[in-house]
Amino acid sequence: MTSKQLRDDLMTLLIAGHETTAAVLTWTTYLLATHPEQMRKVQEEVDRVVGDRRPTIQDMMELKYTTRVINESMRLYPQPPVLIRRALEPVTLDGYKIETGTDFFISVWNLHRNPRLWPDPDKFIPERFPLDEKMPNEVTENFAYLPFGGGQRKCVGDQFALFESIITLAMVCRRFDVDLDPAFHPDGECGMTTGATIHTTGGLHVKLTRRPGMGGDEMGYNETTRSLDELEDVNTRGGTPEAAVGSFDERELALGFHWPPWYSVPWLHLHAIYPKSAMSRRWKYTAVSFYSPDRVREIIGRR
Numbered sequence: 001m002t003s004k005q006l007r008d009d010l011m012t013l014l015i016a017g018h019e020t021t022a023a024v025l026t027w028t029t030y031l032l033a034t035h036p037e038q039m040r041k042v043q044e045e046v047d048r049v050v051g052d053r054r055p056t057i058q059d060m061m062e063l064k065y066t067t068r069v070i071n072e073s074m075r076l077y078p079q080p081p082v083l084i085r086r087a088l089e090p091v092t093l094d095g096y097k098i099e100t101g102t103d104f105f106i107s108v109w110n111l112h113r114n115p116r117l118w119p120d121p122d123k124f125i126p127e128r129f130p131l132d133e134k135m136p137n138e139v140t141e142n143f144a145y146l147p148f149g150g151g152q153r154k155c156v157g158d159q160f161a162l163f164e165s166i167i168t169l170a171m172v173c174r175r176f177d178v179d180l181d182p183a184f185h186p187d188g189e190c191g192m193t194t195g196a197t198i199h200t201t202g203g204l205h206v207k208l209t210r211r212p213g214m215g216g217d218e219m220g221y222n223e224t225t226r227s228l229d230e231l232e233d234v235n236t237r238g239g240t241p242e243a244a245v246g247s248f249d250e251r252e253l254a255l256g257f258h259w260p261p262w263y264s265v266p267w268l269h270l271h272a273i274y275p276k277s278a279m280s281r282r283w284k285y286t287a288v289s290f291y292s293p294d295r296v297r298e299i300i301g302r303r
Helices: 003-033 036-049 057-062 064-076 108-112 158-175 248-254 293-301
Strands: 082-086 091-093 096-098 103-107 176-180 192-194 198-200 206-210 225-227
Touching: 003 036, 003 064, 003 158, 003 176, 003 198, 036 064, 036 158, 057 158, 064 158, 082 108, 103 108, 158 176
Parallel strands: none
Antiparallel strands: 082 103, 091 096, 176 206, 192 198, 206 225
């Protein structure tokens, strides 16, 4: 492997994986908020396996139900929902002649919800993937399940993304109960649209309730249950609370590296549960709710 190939793979793993992982966490949060029984199972497992410690690699191996929740979330909301491949040479597939340069569009969304392949395909059932069997992937599911693609062009950061998702979900569920904010989701639904990933149309708004004795005090508010949009010390429309001195983007800027605004989109998802976290002062927004990309562009445009 050349230095350029290594660099490109690392950029793919660390950058291209952020929005997809953030989208997985967004929809996993939505699914658990609307399925309290599964939420309780995740919390019971995290309490038993991790407790008050920070998760270790060994812990992640034991968080089997939490992992299956992530697996099922990626089945229902695959990121990305479409895979694109290009034929580099002529090939015949199932009798169809494919010429060089032909683009293939594989709808992972339709594949993952195909009733011929999945019983109750539109239902959230983490148990459909047995806990004591191998991690579900394209091989174990005979290519009916493609959360990371497959073949030589399979996602290079699949394990990195899974570890991120498992750790984040475990730490959130350890500290909080999560419910949809009825002011924004009166019917219990969340609008959906697609682009490079599947994202919400109007944001995912949730109420966090601290679990007694399980932490959560770092959220920095007094009432037991409040929407992030209601926090007085967090501006969800512009500016940053308690802005850190020398943010990540500023350090990178000083080194001459420029991040385009849309690279910051996923952090609006990943940091939504930490309203005390100070985000980039350079872009002048605060990551305290699950915003759609259109909303992010609007916020960035006001800086």
